[in-house]
Amino acid sequence: MSIIRTEQLNKIYDEENIPVHAVNDVSLEFEEGEFTAIIGPSGCGKTTLLNLLGGLDSPTSGEVIINSTNITNLNSREIIDFRLRNIGFVFQAYNLVPVLTAKENVEFIMQLQGISKDKREARVLQLFEQIGLKDRLNNRPGKLSGGQQQRVAVARALASKPKFILADEPTANLDSKSTNNLLDIMLKLNEAENTTFIFSTHDSRVIERARRLITLDDGKVISDKK
Amino acid sequence: MYTLIKIAWRNIWRNKKRTILTMLSIILAIFLSLFTRSMQLGTFGSMINNAVKLSTGYIQIHKKGYWENKSINETFSQTSKINRTIEANNNVTIYLPRLESFALASSGEQTKGTMVTGTIPYHEDKLNEYSDKIIRGKYLQSDDKAILIGDELAGFLKVDVGDTLVLLGQGHHGVTAAAQYPIKGILHLPLPQLNKQLVMMPLKECQYFFAAENRLTSISIMLDDPELLDITSNEIISGLSNEYEVMTWQEMNKELVQFIDTKLVGGIIMLSILYIVIGFGVFGTVMMMTMERRKEFAIMVSIGMRKYKLLSVVFWETLLIGFVAIGIGLIIAYPLILYLSQNPIPLTGEFAESMKSVGSEPVMPFVSKPAIFINQTISVILLALIAVTYPLFFILKFDVKKAMRS
Numbered sequence: 356m357s358i359i360r361t362e363q364l365n366k367i368y369d370e371e372n373i374p375v376h377a378v379n380d381v382s383l384e385f386e387e388g389e390f391t392a393i394i395g396p397s398g399c400g401k402t403t404l405l406n407l408l409g410g411l412d413s414p415t416s417g418e419v420i421i422n423s424t425n426i427t428n429l430n431s432r433e434i435i436d437f438r439l440r441n442i443g444f445v446f447q448a449y450n451l452v453p454v455l456t457a458k459e460n461v462e463f464i465m466q467l468q469g470i471s472k473d474k475r476e477a478r479v480l481q482l483f484e485q486i487g488l489k490d491r492l493n494n495r496p497g498k499l500s501g502g503q504q505q506r507v508a509v510a511r512a513l514a515s516k517p518k519f520i521l522a523d524e525p526t527a528n529l530d531s532k533s534t535n536n537l538l539d540i541m542l543k544l545n546e547a548e549n550t551t552f553i554f555s556t557h558d559s560r561v562i563e564r565a566r567r568l569i570t571l572d573d574g575k576v577i578s579d580k581k
Numbered sequence: 582m583y584t585l586i587k588i589a590w591r592n593i594w595r596n597k598k599r600t601i602l603t604m605l606s607i608i609l610a611i612f613l614s615l616f617t618r619s620m621q622l623g624t625f626g627s628m629i630n631n632a633v634k635l636s637t638g639y640i641q642i643h644k645k646g647y648w649e650n651k652s653i654n655e656t657f658s659q660t661s662k663i664n665r666t667i668e669a670n671n672n673v674t675i676y677l678p679r680l681e682s683f684a685l686a687s688s689g690e691q692t693k694g695t696m697v698t699g700t701i702p703y704h705e706d707k708l709n710e711y712s713d714k715i716i717r718g719k720y721l722q723s724d725d726k727a728i729l730i731g732d733e734l735a736g737f738l739k740v741d742v743g744d745t746l747v748l749l750g751q752g753h754h755g756v757t758a759a760a761q762y763p764i765k766g767i768l769h770l771p772l773p774q775l776n777k778q779l780v781m782m783p784l785k786e787c788q789y790f791f792a793a794e795n796r797l798t799s800i801s802i803m804l805d806d807p808e809l810l811d812i813t814s815n816e817i818i819s820g821l822s823n824e825y826e827v828m829t830w831q832e833m834n835k836e837l838v839q840f841i842d843t844k845l846v847g848g849i850i851m852l853s854i855l856y857i858v859i860g861f862g863v864f865g866t867v868m869m870m871t872m873e874r875r876k877e878f879a880i881m882v883s884i885g886m887r888k889y890k891l892l893s894v895v896f897w898e899t900l901l902i903g904f905v906a907i908g909i910g911l912i913i914a915y916p917l918i919l920y921l922s923q924n925p926i927p928l929t930g931e932f933a934e935s936m937k938s939v940g941s942e943p944v945m946p947f948v949s950k951p952a953i954f955i956n957q958t959i960s961v962i963l964l965a966l967i968a969v970t971y972p973l974f975f976i977l978k979f980d981v982k983k984a985m986r987s
Contacts, residue, residue: 411883412982432887439885446883446985449876454591459584466584467885511884 357384364417377403379574392554392565400574401555409521410434443512443520447527450508451496457507458492482510502533519551526558589897603866604906610859611910623946637833638801645826653682656796666820672813677801680787684750688738695780699787718742718766727765731776735767753793864968871972879984895972903965921947
């Protein structure tokens with residue numbers, strides 16, 4: 356059963372002057388537990404599509420339906436709340452709150468959701484066990500390597516038990532060892548938590564591991580392979 | 582809320598130098614404003630004290646209509662009811678019955694207009710320490726038939742202790758008041774006007790001179806706590822009949838009040854300028870702290886943090902900078918001002934002489950009223966609240982996806 360569905364999704368920038376069709380009539384479905392990479396040349400609309408899926412941008416036309424909720428109809432406050440409870444994000448950089456420790460960063464998302472302290476503690480320990488950073492709980496991001504920061508970002512994204520995680524070029528700033536490490540952990544968590552992962556990426560190491568590849572060009576889906 | 586304040590507290594120390602510099606500027610502003618305000622209010626307090634002690638008292642009772650014309654015909658008897666009304670008030674320390682009127686003083690070929698004041702020598706001395714201000718001769722006793730005069734008056738009339746002065750004036754109900762009195766003492770008083778005009782004699786003798794037996798032109802009242810002036814005045818008014826008027830020192834010293842008000846306003850304007858300058862510094866810091874974290878804000882909103890929570894973090898950052906600076910500023914300023922209020926700075930040289938000439942002790946007085954500290958604290962908090970308006974608008978309006986790309 357699909358958890359995300361887009362219907363004839365379009366995003367056009369600067370409609371009045373020189374319109375740029377960043378996302379062009381995209382209709383896709385994503386199911387639970389997918390590990391999908393959206394690939395394509397720079398400027399093909401990968402990030403725009405991810406932003407539309409995550410409610411960070413609103414489409415020019417079309418719909419994004421997540422678990423029967425049409426997020427394109429939500430107002431700004433509702434979409435923030437929706438993201439908090441349903442969508443996890445891993446960005447290329449600046450993922451973590453610099454002044455909070457790794458543990459506090461992961462806990463933070465659960466505090467925003469109003470989860471009790473006991474449940475937060477248990478979930479944090481579980482996730483840090485899974486990402487292999489139990490000994491880094493009390494380190495701030497400045498004291499973690501790039502790869503470790505991204506692992507904590509993945510843990511934070513999963514902490515809220517979202518329906519899916521959107522990862523926009525999460526490996527772009529990492530060396531190959533850190534990248535492989537991170538991706539293996541993400542794959543493991545994908546299987547353990549059955550959480551859908553959707554990547555926007557150029558990285559061949561992500562592409563190798565993805566079980567579904569969606570190729571975009573000029574905002575259009577030109578191939579969708581499983 | 583605790584987590585948001587924790588984030589705010591840690592955020593302000595991300596750039597230690599900038600935060601410390603901003604705090605130092607606020608601390609300096611607080612210190613300077615407390616110091617100058619304390620000194621200003623201390624100086625004005627001293628001026629008021631001198632005017633009140635040497636001249637009007639804090640409150641005066643007259644016959645209704647006396648103050649407009651100050652005529653010897655507008656006198657009243659000192660009744661036991663008046664005494665009881667005054668003595669019943671816990672805030673009254675001393676009250677001085679006086680009879681005052683104009684008379685010409687003459688010696689040889691010299692004649693000058695003077696203010697003849699009949700008073701109770703013992704009480705007058707207790708209040709104003711006139712006996713210490715005698716430069717030649719002796720102080721009065723209550724049964725003396727003699728006078729004290731100011732030293733400038735003595736100089737003009739070319740008289741000295743032991744000489745006789747002829748006084749000529751209008752007595753009660755048009756009776757001619759004429760007599761001659763030996764000069765028992767010559768005073769040097771802090772107020773130059775008094776030095777030029779004052780002729781002082783015992784109350785009974787003055788009443789006899791003006792044919793105003795048992796009559797008074799005023800009763801001057803001194804207070805223990807001047808802050809309760811209006812309350813005390815109202816209590817006295819309510820105890821007296823309509824034939825009397827009760828006036829406060831402000832009503833009787835309108836020029837002094839205007840002078841002080843003008844200086845106070847000037848002081849407030851100077852402090853406002855200081856705070857505006859400091860405020861721009863704080864605003865600049867807050868603006869930098871906001872602009873350099875656009876992407877961070879965007880990510881926090883992306884993961885599900887509502888904008889109002891983000892705003893509260895920034896709000897707390899600004900307030901915390903203010904609170905820490907206020908705390909340190911008060912810790913530095915308060916003990917110093919407290920010490921100076923009890924140990925005023927002694928003045929020397931020409932400045933000291935000029936202070937003495939206007940009746941003030943040659944010291945720089947300070948006050949340590951709680952209101953001074955509270956007002957400065959409120960000013961800094963207001964400054965912080967104004968500074969936070971920029972991030973308020975920025976966060977409410979900012980576009981997440983644009984900020985992510987920045």
